[in-house]
Amino acid sequence: MKKIIGILGGMGPGATADAFEKLVARTPAGKDQEHIPVIVASLPDIPDRTENIIHSGVSPLPAMLNSLNILKEAGASCIIMPCNTAHYWYDALKKHSGIPFISIIESTCERIISEDKQPVAILATTATIRTRLYQNKLAKSAATYLLPDEKDQDEIMKSILLYKSGNSELAYKTLLPCLVKLEDSGAKHFIMGCTEIPLILHDLSRKQPEKYIDTTEELIKKAIRWYYS
Amino acid sequence: MKKIIGILGGMGPGATADAFEKLVARTPAGKDQEHIPVIVASLPDIPDRTENIIHSGVSPLPAMLNSLNILKEAGASCIIMPCNTAHYWYDALKKHSGIPFISIIESTCERIISEDKQPVAILATTATIRTRLYQNKLAKSAATYLLPDEKDQDEIMKSILLYKSGNSELAYKTLLPCLVKLEDSGAKHFIMGCTEIPLILHDLSRKQPEKYIDTTEELIKKAIRWYYS
Incomplete structure (x- = not known):
């Protein structure tokens, strides 16, 4: 059976396009026909994930399962989100999918552990922080991490929403002081743990790829390894 | 019924990612949920289009119809390619689709005619030139166009294949002298009539968007108009 990567996207659409672009750019292909087959479902009318976790808003799971089913019916043999x-x-989606489903959290933590990137600061949505997606995984490997204080976490969330609303410049200006403070507190590396953050910090992170860990990039690298395995 | 744009891609994957990224960037959305629903089929194992037209290679139509069927089954209500x-x-695909199918050739020519962008030079694959996709459409509106000579057309084709093989720098250096000659022959505008060309000429064309007409951009603008109509 032909391998096809399914991208469960739309959260947000800019991050989905970025993931697809990175997948194409990182594939060692000499002509069109050598590239990895990809199906993208970017159906962004998925209830807000942070709203659901923080304020008990509508669950996004049914809409995510709908996208997952579309990808599977279209022939996807592995899912990335x-x-x-x-x-x-992730656990609910993976269980439902019945096919390989590569975790962005695991892909990222694997790199942090194997390259000993500590202490690492976690830049993410308030929901990702509150649900301890990164903290739990890093703690298992006894990796040292830092979190922004509550006020800065609000600023980071504001920055992400500004980017999603199309204001990339203000998003950058809002995020920058938080990085400085985390660095002053001892952070040597940063997990760009929301897929909008590599877009907000595009220029800065390109200059220091060893310092700024792009979660989208780690996910894509693992997906490409899966394809060629 | 919800409107979903289906992107029939993979020809090549870089151009597909570019189209998706432009669609997201040009959509006037204030949050994820306001973005346009998109399904992308980037199944690049489609026989080479130029090979088929010029050297009677394997027809790409069955593979293109396969992608089209995947998009329709996934819920696409309009197709762009x-x-x-x-x-x-296009005619065979449009007839088979049974849903709106926006032509990149028509989208581009509409802008050229409405903004009187003449004389315009056509930069495209040798197959696009030989099959007169742009010439026939422009001639209907009595628009003046220029074509590269045969030697330069070979260089343009070489540049496109270089880009597809991952060598963007050499692709640019190969294409540039052809532009200069066309300009010396009287070209005031350029149709970047292969979706790899806006990628090859990225920096140059961004500086002079009135001179370099990006066919991907014209297609996306028309698709967004369709969505909001």
Whole structure:
């Protein structure tokens, strides 16, 4: 059977496009026909993940399962989901999928552990922080991590929402002071643990790829390894 | 019924990612949920379009119809195909689709005619030139166009294949002298009539968007208008 990667996207659409672009760019192909077959479902009318976790809003799970079913029916043989917060529902989605489902959290933590990138600061949505998606995984390997204080976490969340609303410049300006403070507190590395953050910090993180860990990039690298395995 | 745009992609995957990224970037959305639902089929194992047209290679139509069926079954209510050469099969695909199918050739020519962008040079694959996809459409509106000479057309084709093989820098260096000659011959505008060309000429064309007409961009703008109509 032909291998096809399914991208469960739309959370947000910009991060989905970024993941797809990175997948194409990182594939060692010499012509069109050598590229990895991909189906993308970017159906962004998925209830807000953070709203659900923090304020008990509508569950996004049924809409996510709908996208997953579309990908499976289209022939996907492996799923990736370029949204960190959505990985709160990873176990439920993986179980339902019945096919390989590569976790962005695991892909990222594997790199942090294997390259000993500590202490690492976690930049993510308030929901990703509250549900301890990264903290639990890092703690298992006794990796040292830092979190922003509550006020800065609000600023980081504001920055993500600004980016989603189309204001990338203000998003950057809002996020930057939080990085400085985390660095002053001892952070040597940063997990860009929301797939909008590599877009907000695009120029800065490109210059220091060893310092800023791009979760989308880690997910894509693992997906490409799966394809060629 | 919910409107969903289906992107019939993979020709090539880089151009598909570019089209998706442009669709997201040009959509006037304030949050994830306001974005346009999109399904992308990037199944690049489609026989080479230029090979088929020029050297009677294997027909790409069955593989293109397969992608089209996947998009329809996934719920697409309108199709776009970010590949100019593939529009040689546009009528057959449109007839089979039974849903709106926006042509990249028509979208581009509409802008050229309405903004009187003449004389315009056509930069495209040798197959797109030989099958007169742009020439026939422009001639109907009595628009003046220029074509590269045969030697330069070979260089343009070489540049496109270089880009597809991952060598973007050499692709740019190969294409540039052809532009200069066309400009010396009187070209005031350029149709970037292969969806790899806006990628090859990325920096140059961004600086002069009135001179370099991005066919992917024109297709996306029309698709967004369709969505909001």
